[in-house]
Amino acid sequence: MAKLPTPQQLIADRPAFPDKHWLNVKSEFTPGSFCYPAKKDTMELLHMPNPHEWDPAAEDWGLPENWERILCDAFADRLEKHRSLKLFMDICVRCGACADKCHFFLGTNDPKNMPVLRAELLRSLYRRDHTMLGKLLGKTVGARAWDKSVVKELFYYAYQCTECRRCSLFCPYGIDTAEITMIVRELLHEVGLGTHWIMDPVKNCSFTGNHLGIKPHSFVEIVEMLADDCEIVTGIRPKTPFNQKNAEILFITPSGDVFADPGIYTFMGYLLLFHELDLNYTLSTYASEGGNFGSFTSFNMAKKLNAKMYAEAERLNVKWILGGECGHMWRVLNQYMDTYNGPTPVNMVKPVSPITGTEFTNAVSTKMVHVAEFTADLIYNNKLNLDPCRNDHIITTFHDSCNPSRGMGLLDEPRYVLKAVCNNFVEMPENTIREQTFCCGAGSGLNTEEIMELRMRAGMPRGNALRYVQQNHDVNHMACICAIDRATLPPLANYWAPGVTVSGLHELVANALVMKGEGKRTLDLRQEDLPNVEPDEAADTGEEQ
Amino acid sequence: MFPSLLLVLLIGVAAWAGTVAGGAVLFGVVLPYAAFAVFFAGMVWRMFYWAKSPVPFCIPTTGGQERSLPFIKQNAVDCPSSTGGVVVRMMLEVLLFRSLFRNTQAEVCSSRAGGVRSTYYSSKWLWVFALVFHYCFLLIFIRHFRFFVEPVPACVTFAESLDGIMQIGAPRLFLTGGCILVALCFLLGRRLFNERLRYISLFNDYFPLWLLIGIVGTGICLRYFDKCEIALVKIFVMGLTQFSPAPAAGINTLFFVHITLVSTLLLYFPFSKLTHMVGVFFSPTRNMPNNSRMARHINPWNPPKQYFTYAEYEDTYRDAMAEAGLPLDKQPDKAAE
Amino acid sequence: MDAKTLIDTNKDEILRQWIEAVYSLYPLETTGFVRTSSDPFGNPVGDMTKQAAAAIYNAITGEDTAVDTVKAALDRFVKLRAAQRANPSQGLGVFYLMKPILRKLLLPQLAKDDLETYLGVESRLDSLTLLAFDMYASARETLADLRITEIRNQHAQLTRWAQKHGVISTSQAR
Structure with missing residues (x-):
């Protein structure tokens, strides 16, 4: 008769000592451990190489016939293109300073989530093909050959890295796992492996300008609804200028803030602030996505999506671009944009705040200013009436x-x-x-x-x-x-x-923000009561929940 | 771990046996020449190999406040926007291992007042021992110039007097010898006893450590225990440097083991992680200023722009855009023509 | 030695052994880290486990049995177990890892004259596990809720727009 397992037997889910070296441990694709794959037609539409239907949980990922050749060549190509990659492959001493700096490692306790090992997954392949010792001694010096399970492993861990660069800060040589992850993802896209949550927005941003694929007229209506909400709260309906030629400033922010709660309230914040300043600005339906989903895919895709910003700035003949609050968007804008798609169109000039006259000298080349810089300058110069x-x-x-x-x-x-x-x-x-x-x-x-x-x-x-x-x-x-x-x-x-x-x-x-001519504020932008304001005699917003 | 130890021992034994069997010239002359040649050629090749690939993007890791508005104080060292700042950042990195120093840890303790207080301290063991190792190595390297140059330069004598400042024993005890051995043992011990590090360590990590321990060990033996005739060694080494090798007669066998291990290190160096010595200067996350919004960084392989243009976009959505009252470049009736 | 002193003197050792037992469930290569670092932010898993250990011990020995404080002390730990990749039995089985330790360290000395107290300790461990079961289940429910809320929030404004235009009915939206 089978015995009931003891609690110890039930929970002990690992052997006393790992019987395999990490090179030989394979990743398990259980539901919840991977993102859904990109759809074939999305990949085709974007002219991505080797589009195909596949399932991460399946044994066979339907890689193209010559997948190994493609990956080896692509890797060699990236080595020629990026000094950082060559260097990061060569000089890691495995000191372990990065290991516990990764939030994925801290949360999952998966050893391969230590930045050093995540990079080592690729480094082991590098050793075999690109170093003398690896060619001579193979496994002894941590070299290994390409294998379908290696591809799976790369996919597994490249999508358990958020390219946050925290490890890079602590590395004595500045080895940046984000750089390695970006390149691994690029390699995987070469054999048609991408994730739905990234590729679908890439497609939408590319063809409609926002990540949900909302068509321009609807996009405008949605923004106008937000302006209506602003009116409910403040009594002032901010203007929503779209595609206006010759405006001074083009404002670009992630389109998520137009659709998603609670981002919409931040967007309402922008509308109200710009209205109060009477800023001569415009939004664009064409370049309405600041966040760059392409940067999660490949350098080229990032460039492609980013190109719309300067193109639109040129068409609308604006002086400079103001960028909203967004993380990856600003990584691209700060470190890549000018290189990708510069120099800026001739109509653009050094950004100067029209309210305070401050010159943003740190953005003289990209001519793109972060809205936090813009607002901090306003506050420093006492241009906002704040309560x-x-x-x-x-x-x-x-x-x-x-x-x-x-x-x-x-x-x-x-x-x-x-x-x-x-x-x-x-x-x-x-x-x-x-x-x-x-x-x-x-x-x-x-x-x-x-x-x-x-x-x-x-x-x-x-x-x-x-x-x-x-x-x-x-x-x-x-x-x-x-x-x-x-x-x-x-x-x-x-x-x-x-x-x-x-x-x-x-x-x-x-x-x-205390706006000129506003009604008494009893609600915040979420239309929740402001507890520190005594509700007046007139409950003017009674209808809303 | 064991294979690398074994390999180092094997090299040592081979050198010993070879010398005893009359191969002093091989181990004392031919091998060092070959090793130097490979080291220099290898390092030049390695740097050329790195430099061949461009740096397509300006990707410094910013470790502090950027240069922005006048009333916001920039952290000019950790987030430099000028070459001067980069030089300072690089110096701190190379001379003081600043990034390793960052390794802060927090500890929360209940304070007497009843609340909870956090204190931060830096977890610095790795930093301390790494620093001790590298500086001792440098000092020992300088000290050895006594054997290569005649007359002995003042800086070498100064380094020696600094190293022997304790004034213990004869020959005077050099601090660096002991310190470097302790540091090496720490670095090795980490790899052996810290499970996390043992898991990530490879042959390539243990080998240089054992090799260095071997070199330092034989060096210490030659100075204090199996004392060799310094004058003879100097004549021999000077002979090497002047390309007229002197006879090796009368020099301890252990000396040739020492020389062989050093040669092995030189041979191994350009093909290993030890290239981090020069590699750190190439690191784009450290050696670039954070000025990518101020000056355009050029990517030599920048592909041509390809994107969904506004004209195509308007063609796709023109009617709907017109209906929504959005300004258009071409009105629907015109576009239809 | 009376039961109270016994419980107090063995506390540190029992906690140590239980924490070790929990750590030993993590991949071997990473236990060294959770064990050595005491930084509550740099090593949250270690910190959570230590906090939970003390709370469990205080609760089962009758030191601190107020449900609210026990819940608060276990909250992070149970949530961590609920988010980690494991079966529910594996997630909560850690509580029962306390039993063999108690039986080894406390039982032999209490068995003779104060078995009652010892049995009380084990019973409270059972109750505590049931309490944790509730918390575990509610954490899992929260996770499921988060998925739904997130999908809804991603399109919140779009949904309002669609309602306004009669594309979807108001009931569908909520």
Whole structure:
């Protein structure tokens, strides 16, 4: 008769000692551990190589006949194109300083999520084909051959890295796993392996200008609905200029903020702020997506999507571009845009704030300014009438998004703005903020719901730090400057620190902004009561919930 | 771990046996020449190999506040926007291992006041021992110039006096010998006893450590225990440097083991992770300024622009856009023509 | 030695052994790290486990049995188990890893004259596990909810727009 297993037997899910070297451990594709694959017709439409239907959980991924040749050649090609790749393949000493810096490692305890090993997956292939010792000694020096299970492993771990660069900060040689992940993803796309959550928005952004594929006229209507909501809250209906030629400024922000809760409130914040300033600006339906989904795919795709910004700036004859709050968008804008698609069109000039006259000298070449820089300058020059008491029911902390922190250095501008619009601000622990910030756990195209548990594990270090300030400093709100954060932090907070709300920076700005001719504010942008304002005799917004 | 130890021992034994069997010229003359040649050629080739690939994008890892508005203080070292800043950042990285130093850890403790307080300290063991190892190595390297140059330069004598500052014993005890051995043992011990590191360590990690321990060990033996005739060694080495090898008679066998291990290190160097010595200077996340919005960085293989243009876009959605009252480049009636 | 002193003197050792037992469920290569680092933010898993260990022990020995404080102390740990890739039995089985340790360290000395107290400890461990079961189940429900809420939030504004235009009915949206 079979015995009931003891609790020890039930939970012991690993052998006492790993009987296999990591090179020989294969990845298991169980539901919840992988993102859904991209559709064949999406890949075809985008002219991606080797499009095919496949299933990550299946044994056979339907790789093209000569997959090994394709991958070897593509890898050799990338080595010729990127000095960083050659260098990062050669000089890692495996000191282990990066190992516990990765939020995926901390949350999953999977050894291959240590940045050093994630890179080693590719490095082992590099050794075989591109180093003398690897050619001579093979496995002894950690070299291995391409194999279908190796391709699966690369896919598994390239989509368990959010390209946050935290490891790169601690590496004595600056080895950047984001760079390696980006290139591994590029290689995988060469044999037709991509994920739906990334490729579908890529397709939509490419052909309609926003990530959901909403057609221009509907997009405009949706934005106008947000302007209507602004009117309910403030009594002022901000203008929504679209595709206006000869405006001074073109404003581009992630389209997620037009569709997704709570990003929409940040978008309303922009509309109100620009209206109050009477800014001569325009939105564009053609270049309405700032966030660059292409950057999760390949350098070329990122370039392709990014090209629309300067093209539209040229067509509309604007002087400079203002960019909204977004993480990956700003990594691309700060480090890639000018290289990809510069030099800027001739009609563009050095950005100058029309309100304060401040020259943004740090953006003289790209001519693109971050909205946090823009607003910080307004506040410094006393151009905004702010009533931070309206946000007094909020004790806020600030989540630094990975890309603006470690790919740009935008740290103090948003804090400057936040402190001006909120009286209660508390920092999270020192080794979880600023350049050492922990990722939300779902950046770089991983914020899809099929891997929710994985995201909760990966976001755990962030959630843990948030919970700490919630319990010790009564924090009930977290501000951020990234559209992906606004999508991924609410579930993270609901799981690890329930009771903390998440919003973009400019939602709080607009809540505190005293506008000329506005009605008495009793509601915030979410149309929730402002507790620190006594409701007046006239409950003018009674209809709304 | 064991194969690499075995290999180092094997090399040592071979050198010993070979020398005893009369192969001093092979191990003391031919091998060092070959090793030097391979080392220099190999390093030049390696740097050329790296330099051949372009740096397509400006990708510094920013470790602090960027240069932006006048009232916001830039962290000019960790987020440099100028060449000067990059030089300082690089110096701190190379001379003080700044990134390793960043390894902060937090500890939460209940304070007497009743609340909870966090303290931060830097987890610095790796940093300390890495620093000790590299600086000792440098000092030992400089000290050895006593054998290569005549007259002995003042800086070498100074380095020696610094190293022997404790003034213990005769021959005077050099601190670096002991320190480097301790540091090497720490670096090796980490790999052996820290499970995380043992898992990621390869033959390529153990081998250089054993090799260095071998070199330092034989060096220490030659100085303090199996003392060799310094004058003879100097004549022999000077002979090498002046391409007129002197006879090896009268020099300890252990000396040839030492020389052989050093030659092995030189041979191995350009083909291994040890190239991080020069590689760190090539690292684009550290050696570039964060000025990509101020100055355009050029990508030599920048592919041509290909994208869904506005004209195509308007062609696709013209009627709907017109209906929504959006400004158009071509009105529907015109476009139809 | 009376039961109370016995429980107090063995506390550290029991906690240590239980924490070790939990760590040993993680891949061997990573246990060294959870074991050595005491940084609550750098090593959250270790921190959560330690906090849970103390809470469990205090609860089963009757030190602190207020449901709210016990729940608060176990919250992070149970949520972690619920988000990690394991069967529910594996997720919560960790609580029962306490039993063999208790039987080894406490039972022999309590068996003679105070078996009652020992049995009380084990019973409270059972209750605690049931409490954790509730928390585990609710964490799983939260996860499922998060998926739904996220899908809804991603298109929140689009849905409102579609309602306004009568493309979908109001009931469909909520």
